[in-house]
Amino acid sequence: MITIITIIILIVDICSKMIVTKYIGFGESIKVIDKFIYLTHVRNTGVAWSMFDNNKYFVLIVSVIIIVGFMEYIYRNKPKNKSEKIAYGFILGGALGNFINRLVNGYVTDFIDINLFNYDYPIFNLADTFIVVGVIIFIIYTWRCNNGNKSTRK
DSSP, X not given: OHHHHHHHHHHHHHHHHHXXXXXXXXXXXXXXXXXXXXXXXXXXXXXXXXXXXXXXXXXXXXXXXXXXXXXXXXXXXXXXSHHHHHHHHHHXXXXXXXXXXXXXXXXXXXXXEXXXXXXXXXXXXHHHHHHHHHHHHHHHHHHHHHTTOGGGGO
């Protein structure tokens, strides 16, 4: 199940980046909801919030270490719960999506541009969203397990 989810997430992410690259010019912005959501085509040579900008090889090496480490963790822990499998598939799919994009292009294509309560949030992509959703699912699952709901562990 983790593999299937990972592949689906990876395909959706790669396709979204290809569509943005093909139909939205670099630096161009398209209004989706005025003063809230835009599609803005940018390139991020770093990681979150452009940290380690222009350190391609460092970011690639760290990404490989994290992805391989995460895969090893999944293999050793053999999650049986559906929530864990979904969370891991989302996280792994998103991480692989950004890694492949960075490996092929030297940068990650970002395009989701949100302005929330007059804060212009850093532009991100679907892979980033999938990673965050996966982490949230895992946190909720863990919280439920640790708060007496033992049925979620099955």
